[in-house]
Amino acid sequence: MTDDDRVFKALADPTRRHLLDRLYERDGRSLGELESELEMTRFGVMKHLRVLEEAGLVVTQRSGREKLHFLNPVPIRLVHDRWIDKYTEHRVAALADLKHTLEETG
Amino acid sequence: MTTMTERTTTQVYRVFIRATPEAIWDAITKPEFTEQYFHGVHIEVRDGRRWSSLPDGRAWDEAVLEEDPPRRLVHRWTSGYDPQLAAEEPSRVTWELEPRENGMTLLTVVHDRLEGAPKTAEGVAGEGWMFVLSNLKSFLETGSPLA
Numbered sequence: 001m002t003d004d005d006r007v008f009k010a011l012a013d014p015t016r017r018h019l020l021d022r023l024y025e026r027d028g029r030s031l032g033e034l035e036s037e038l039e040m041t042r043f044g045v046m047k048h049l050r051v052l053e054e055a056g057l058v059v060t061q062r063s064g065r066e067k068l069h070f071l072n073p074v075p076i077r078l079v080h081d082r083w084i085d086k087y088t089e090h091r092v093a094a095l096a097d098l099k100h101t102l103e104e105t106g
Numbered sequence: 107m108t109t110m111t112e113r114t115t116t117q118v119y120r121v122f123i124r125a126t127p128e129a130i131w132d133a134i135t136k137p138e139f140t141e142q143y144f145h146g147v148h149i150e151v152r153d154g155r156r157w158s159s160l161p162d163g164r165a166w167d168e169a170v171l172e173e174d175p176p177r178r179l180v181h182r183w184t185s186g187y188d189p190q191l192a193a194e195e196p197s198r199v200t201w202e203l204e205p206r207e208n209g210m211t212l213l214t215v216v217h218d219r220l221e222g223a224p225k226t227a228e229g230v231a232g233e234g235w236m237f238v239l240s241n242l243k244s245f246l247e248t249g250s251p252l253a
Contacts, residue, residue, distance in 0.1 A: 003122065026114055027114055027116065027117070027118075028114060028116055056120055056121075056122070059118045059120045059214065061116075061118060061216070070116065070117075070118035071118075072118055072119060072120045073119070073236060074119050074120060074121045074236060074239055074240065075121075077236045077240055078121075078240060078243075081240060081252065
């Protein structure tokens with residue numbers, strides 16, 4: 001599996017997207033805090049966090065006795081650069097051309 | 107035990123780069139490299155300080171708190187490129203470089219102690235560090251930055 005595959009796979013699940021949204025709202029949360037916001041067993045939350053960690057979307061840092069989870073936005077940015085920019089740039093350029101043509105002739 | 111404020115004012119960025127820790131170390135501590143991907147800033151780690159300057163003459167420097175080449179660099183952060191941000195309290199940036207298989211290195215950047223620098227925190231979050239890190243990755247892997 002490539003890095004991109006892991007990111008897409010991790011994002012293909014609503015619970016994992018929900019976890020990312022929670023971390024986006026407030027970063028640096030423990031497993032216990034994340035678990036308390038989801039209707040799911042501790043084991044289930046851990047499993048999802050592991051997939052997010054393997055995709056590099058979540059990074060854990062030890063802080064004393066606690067393990068805190070941080071959102072790492074870099075893989076999403078790289079996927080964006082590779083898969084989204086490329087296609088949208090073209091569309092935006094096409095629209096800009098259209099606007100230009102319409103305004104010229106109008 | 108960290109306080110809630112400390113946690114929410116910590117930002118963590120991590121990226122795999124196909125380069126050796128030595129090459130990444132050079133890229134983050136030598137001006138001839140930084141000016142190619144770090145918003146054109148000329149950055150040099152020398153004599154226990156991190157010296158930054160821009161082509162228009164703006165210059166500032168920060169204390170280096172830990173220097174263990176090519177694995178770990180910790181320095182203070184002052185946003186000298188913007189007077190409003192520069193007036194805020196200094197924060198801290200930690201670079202960790204871990205060699206991995208297949209010629210890859212895992213680079214982790216932690217920007218913390220941002221409690222006294224909310225505008226800087228907002229400025230470097232999202233676009234700020236991401237621009238620098240994706241540019242650094244591209245620069246090291248392909249020889250040219252994205253932008």
